[in-house]
Amino acid sequence: MIVLRTDHRLAEQTESRMILLFGRGLIGDNIVMALQSMGNTRSNELPYDWQSKAARAVCGEKILAQLRTGCSDVDRIDFIWAAGRAGFGASEAELAPEMSAFEDVLDLALKSMDANPDALHVFHHTSSAGGLFEGQRLVNSDSVPSPKRPYGVCKLEQERMLSRLGDNCRTLIYRPSSVYGYSVRSRRTGIISALINDNLNRRMTRVFGNSDTIRDYILATDIGRFVSARLQTHPSGLTTVYTLASGKPTSLYEVLCTVRSVTGQPLMLRYDPRPNNSDDITFDRSILPDDWDTIDLGTGIRLTLLQMRSAFAERAYYE
Amino acid sequence: MTADQAISVSVVVPIYSGEKYIEKLVEELGQLRSAWASDSAPMQLTEVILVDDAAIDGSPELIDKLSDANPWIVTIHLMRNFGQHAATIAGILHSSGDWVVTLDEDLQHSPAFITDMLACVARTSSDLVYARPLDAVHESYTRDLGSSLFKRFLVVLSGNENVQNFSSFRLIRGPLARAVASVCGHESYLDIVISWFTQSIQIVRTSLKDERVIKGERSGYSLLKLLSHARRMIVSSRIKLLRIGLAFGMLTICSSVVGGILLIINRLFESSEQIVTGWTSLALLSIFFGGIITFLLGIIIEYISMLVLVANGKPLFFAVDRTPDAQLRRYFAD
Numbered sequence: 001m002i003v004l005r006t007d008h009r010l011a012e013q014t015e016s017r018m019i020l021l022f023g024r025g026l027i028g029d030n031i032v033m034a035l036q037s038m039g040n041t042r043s044n045e046l047p048y049d050w051q052s053k054a055a056r057a058v059c060g061e062k063i064l065a066q067l068r069t070g071c072s073d074v075d076r077i078d079f080i081w082a083a084g085r086a087g088f089g090a091s092e093a094e095l096a097p098e099m100s101a102f103e104d105v106l107d108l109a110l111k112s113m114d115a116n117p118d119a120l121h122v123f124h125h126t127s128s129a130g131g132l133f134e135g136q137r138l139v140n141s142d143s144v145p146s147p148k149r150p151y152g153v154c155k156l157e158q159e160r161m162l163s164r165l166g167d168n169c170r171t172l173i174y175r176p177s178s179v180y181g182y183s184v185r186s187r188r189t190g191i192i193s194a195l196i197n198d199n200l201n202r203r204m205t206r207v208f209g210n211s212d213t214i215r216d217y218i219l220a221t222d223i224g225r226f227v228s229a230r231l232q233t234h235p236s237g238l239t240t241v242y243t244l245a246s247g248k249p250t251s252l253y254e255v256l257c258t259v260r261s262v263t264g265q266p267l268m269l270r271y272d273p274r275p276n277n278s279d280d281i282t283f284d285r286s287i288l289p290d291d292w293d294t295i296d297l298g299t300g301i302r303l304t305l306l307q308m309r310s311a312f313a314e315r316a317y318y319e
Numbered sequence: 320m321t322a323d324q325a326i327s328v329s330v331v332v333p334i335y336s337g338e339k340y341i342e343k344l345v346e347e348l349g350q351l352r353s354a355w356a357s358d359s360a361p362m363q364l365t366e367v368i369l370v371d372d373a374a375i376d377g378s379p380e381l382i383d384k385l386s387d388a389n390p391w392i393v394t395i396h397l398m399r400n401f402g403q404h405a406a407t408i409a410g411i412l413h414s415s416g417d418w419v420v421t422l423d424e425d426l427q428h429s430p431a432f433i434t435d436m437l438a439c440v441a442r443t444s445s446d447l448v449y450a451r452p453l454d455a456v457h458e459s460y461t462r463d464l465g466s467s468l469f470k471r472f473l474v475v476l477s478g479n480e481n482v483q484n485f486s487s488f489r490l491i492r493g494p495l496a497r498a499v500a501s502v503c504g505h506e507s508y509l510d511i512v513i514s515w516f517t518q519s520i521q522i523v524r525t526s527l528k529d530e531r532v533i534k535g536e537r538s539g540y541s542l543l544k545l546l547s548h549a550r551r552m553i554v555s556s557r558i559k560l561l562r563i564g565l566a567f568g569m570l571t572i573c574s575s576v577v578g579g580i581l582l583i584i585n586r587l588f589e590s591s592e593q594i595v596t597g598w599t600s601l602a603l604l605s606i607f608f609g610g611i612i613t614f615l616l617g618i619i620i621e622y623i624s625m626l627v628l629v630a631n632g633k634p635l636f637f638a639v640d641r642t643p644d645a646q647l648r649r650y651f652a653d
C-alpha cells in the first residue's frame with residue numbers, strides 16, 4: 001500500500017491531506033500516477049500483507065501509529081480500496097483473502113476516525129460494474145445489480161459492508177466496467193491487455209467467450225484521473241456511486257480488429273467456451289458522471305501498446 | 320443470449336438534412352416501440368441511434384432535444400461529414416441490439432415495416448433482410464431507370480447477384496452488423512462487406528417513396544456522391560473483369576500458338592506468295608508476348624486484389640447463434 005501526503009488549495013484555504021491507497025494494481029497504480037502528476041505530493045510505501053491476517057494486523061498497527069502521530073495537522077484522510085487480485089472467474093475460496101483484507105481495511109478506517117475525529121474521512125471503494133450487472137445490456141438508473149458469479153457477489157457484499165463506516169465517513173463507490181491498460185505491478189490481465197501482450201510476444205491468446213460478446217471498455221488512466229479529481233473536491237453526499245463506463249458497447253470482434261490493426265500483426269487466438277465469459281454487459285450513457293471523460297478504444301489500445309513496448313525495452317536494457 | 324431473453328432491436332439513422340422529417344420519424348419509432356410493448360412481443364426497440372453526419376440544417380440541435388426527451392434515443396455527432404456509409408457504420412458500432420435496423424432520415428422507410436422484416440426472419444432465419452420497393456422510388460423515369468441499369472451493370476462486373484437488392488433499409492443480425500462495421504474501412508462498401516460474412520439474405524417488398532426527390536427538394540446526395548458510392552462498391556468487390564482479363568490473355572497466347580502452327584504448316588506444305596516477308600511471324604510474336612504480358616498482369620492484379628480483401632478484413636470464418644430466432648417464430652406463427 002502507499003501513503004501520500006498532499007496540500008490542496010480549496011477555495012481560500014490550503015487543506016492538508018493524507019491518502020492511504022490499498023492495492024497497487026492496474027487501477028491503483030493509475031490513481032497514484034494521476035495524483036503524483038499534480039505535483040506537491042509526497043509518498044511513502046508501506047508493506048501490507050494480503051495473505052496473512054496476523055501479518056496484516058502488524059502492518060495495520062504501524063499504519064495506525066503513523067496516522068496518530070502524523071495526522072494532527074491533517075484536515076482530510078482518504079482511504080482508497082483499489083485491491084482485488086482475484087479475477088472475474090474467481091471462486092469463493094480465491095476471493096476469501098480479498099474479503100478478509102477488505103474487512104481489515106474497513107477496521108483501519110474506523111480506528112483512524114477514532115484517532116482523528118476532526119479530520120474529514122472519505123472512503124473510496126473500487127467495485128465492479130461488470131461483476132454487478134453481468135448479462136445486462138443498457139444498464140441505467142433503474143437496473144438492479146444481480147451478480148451471476150462469486151466475483152460479483154463479493155463486490156456487492158463489499159459495497160454493503162461500507163455501511164459499517166457510519167455517518168462520520170463519506171463514501172464514494174466507483175463501479176468501473178471492463179478496464180484495460182498497462183501497469184508494471186498489475187497481475188490481472190483483461191482481454192485487451194492480454195491480446196496486446198501476447199501479440200508482442202508472439203503468443204497465443206485464450207479467449208473465454210464469443211467474438212460477438214459486447215462489453216464496455218475503459219482505460220485505467222481515465223479512472224486514475226477521475227478518482228484523483230474526486231480527491232480535489234469535498235463529496236456532497238454521504239454515499240455516492242459512480243458508474244465508470246464509456247457508454248459505447250464494443251464487440252470482442254471489434255476489439256480483435258482494432259488490436260490487429262494497431263499492432264500490425266495477425267493475432268493467434270484460441271476460443272475457450274469454458275469458463276464461460278460471453279455475457280453482454282453494456283451501459284446507458286445516462287448513468288455516467290457528468291465530468292467523466294474517456295479516451296476512445298483505438299487511442300487507448302495504442303497508448304497501452306506504447307507503454308508495454310517501453311516497458312519491454314526498459315527490461316531488455318537492464319537485463 | 321438465451322433463447323428466452325427479450326430480443327433487442329437497435330435502429331440506426333444517419334442524419335444529414337433531415338430537420339423536416341426527424342420528429343415524425345422519432346414519433347413513428349416511438350409508436351412502434353409502444354406497439355411491441357403492448358402486444359407483449361418478444362422484441363423490444365431498445366435504442367434509436369441518430370448519427371449527425373455534420374448535418375447541413377438544424378438537425379443536430381433537434382436530435383439533442385429529442386434525446387433529452389426520450390432516454391431510448393442516443394445521439395452521435397461526427398466531427399465532419401464522413402458520408403452515409405461511415406455514419407451508418409459509426410451508429411452500428413455504438414449499438415448493442417440483437418438486431419440492427421438501418422434506415423433513412425426522410426421517412427422514405429416506414430418504421431412500421433420493421434415488424435414485417437422481423438417476420439421474414441422468423442420464416443427464413445436469415446441474417447439480413449433488405450426492404451425493396453414495390454414500384455418506382457423516385458417517380459422519375461430517368462432516375463429510376465438509371466439506378467436499375469447501373470445496379471445490373473454492377474452485378475455483371477462484380478459477380479454479386481445481391482447488388483441489385485442493396486438498400487439502406489436493412490435489418491441485420493446484431494453480431495453480424497457489428498462484425499461487419501468493425502472491418503469496414505475507408506473504401507469499403509457496407510453491403511459488399513456484409514456479403515463476405517453471410518449469404519443468408521432475404522428481400523421483402525414494400526412501398527418506398529423518396530418524397531424529397533418527388534417533391535423536387537434536394538435529396539442530399541449529388542451525382543458526384545452517387546459515383547463515389549459506385550466506386551467504393553467496385554473497389555470492395557472482387558471484379559469479374561480481372562478474370563476476364565486473365566482469360567483474354569490466355570486466349571491470346573493460345574491463338575498465337577495455333578496461328579504459329581498453322582503458319583508453319585502453310586510454309587512447309589503449301590507454297591504461296593507472301594506480300595510482305597516476315598509480317599505474319601512478327602504479328603504472331605507480338606500477339607504471343609502481348610498475351611503473356613496480359614496474363615501475367617492478370618495474375619498480379621489477382622494477387623493484389625486478394626491481399627486487399629485480406630487487409631480489408633475479409634474473414635476466414637464467422638460463427639452465428641440463431642437459437643433466439645425461435646422466439647420470433649413462435650410470435651409470428653401466432
